[in-house]
Amino acid sequence: MSIQWFPGHMNAAKKKAAEQMADVDVVIEVVDARLPAASCNPLVEELRKFRQRPCLKILNKIDLADPNATAAWIRHFEQDKTVTAYAMTTKKQSDVAQVIGKARKLAPHRNEPTKPLRMMIMGIPNVGKSTLMNALLKRRVAKVGDEPAVTKTQQKIYLDINTAIIDTPGLLWPKIEMPSDGLALAASHAIGANALIEDEVAEWLAELLLARYPELLAARYKLKPEGMDGVAVVERVAQLRGYRLRGGDWDYEKASHMLLQDYRSGALGRISLETPETRAAALAVFMEEERVKAENAAAKAAEKEAERMKGKRGT
Structure with a gap:
């Protein structure tokens, strides 16, 4: 089964995020620690790398994830020198308290009223972006719910005179290539029930x-x-x-x-749906399947063209 979900408001959110990225110093991408790669939005990578913005990649919900897999993902993500990976849960204020400091290290030149640190929280639906926003502010300013796509619009809020943060709607991408990613996202409640x-x-x-x-x-x-x-x-x-x-x-x-x-x-226990190794193996299988499909399609097209030319010569 191939699962796809890209409601209309997500397309508008993508355009708005692209515009706002020019005025952002650090991208805070929140992913689900149980499926860190499957819940990474390729659009976020595309937008931040185009603007050359560093990323604080937050692996949220570590209380639900396999700790060994989480440690492996931290090492994996930090192979990219523009990324700082941080495993946490928004349920612990001590974890939340470290977020701004980690983001500030990625843009040390932005730390005064005339040059406030400007951050944008991004990620797929239902990974805890708005919960993180509320926890950072220590008050409820963003809608939160146990359903995907609760947040529909951007909002910019100052934590203090030196720090501004933008909360964005949960954003998927138009086509989920690997079927297993769609299933993992659906299992983890990141996709609307009407799409699965x-x-x-x-x-x-x-x-x-x-x-x-x-x-x-x-x-x-x-x-x-x-x-x-x-x-x-x-x-x-x-x-x-x-x-x-x-x-x-x-x-x-x-x-x-x-x-x-x-x-x-978490009633079943601490579970991760992927590790860097299983991800690499699944990707290799998918790429091979896509290669075979492309070869078969090319062969059918060539056969059809040969039959067309044969018929044309016969006339």
């Missing part, structure tokens, strides 16, 4: 958990992972919770939703 089928997302998540975190599935749902597939895991959730339809069949849809909720809330 929860049963299929839950099955994909269950397959991944069987491969990487079978012990967490076993503990949560009292199952034996050996020999199971994603469908069997979802069915086990239905059995354990007693989810039945009127006719007596298991309520697969409700069980799928519960599995996703258990992952999103």
Whole structure:
């Protein structure tokens, strides 16, 4: 299943962010620590590199992510000398308190009333941008909700006379190339419910958990992972919770939703959907598949052209 979601307001947000980037010193990109690469918006990279702006990449929700995977991602991102990576959770004020200092180190020349540090918070929907904004200000100025795309417009606010920050709407990109990225984003609640089928997302998540975190599935749902597939895991959730339809069949849809909720809330445990190694492997497979598709398409086009020319000579 290929999942795509790019509501109209996101296109307007992209244009506004491109305009605003010229007047920004540091880009603060918030990503989901459970899927740091899949939740990195390539548009953010494109815009900030065009303007040559440094990036403070915040891996948020580390309380939900596998700590070993998070450490690996920090090392991976900081191979780019224009990036400082910081793992944190907005639930801890001590973590939030370090954000401005880390951003200031990326633009040390901006630290006075005539030259305030200008930051822009960017990222995909539902990764915690607005929550971070509110935590930095220690008051509620940005809308927050457990749904993607709560923030629809930009707002600029001064933290003090030396520091200004712009909150932007959650921004996806027009086409998610790798199907597994779309599924990971959907599982992590970064995509609107109208753009996905929860049963299929839950099955994909269950397959991944069987491969990487079978012990967490076993503990949560009292199952034996050996020999199971994603469908069997979802069915086990239905059995354990007693989810039945009127006719007596298991309520697969409700069980799928519960599995996703258990992952999103952390009830299953600390889980990362990707590591730098699994990301590289998935990307290699995707690129090979795309190469084969391109070769097949070229071969079909050549065959069609040969048949056309043959028919033309025959006349």
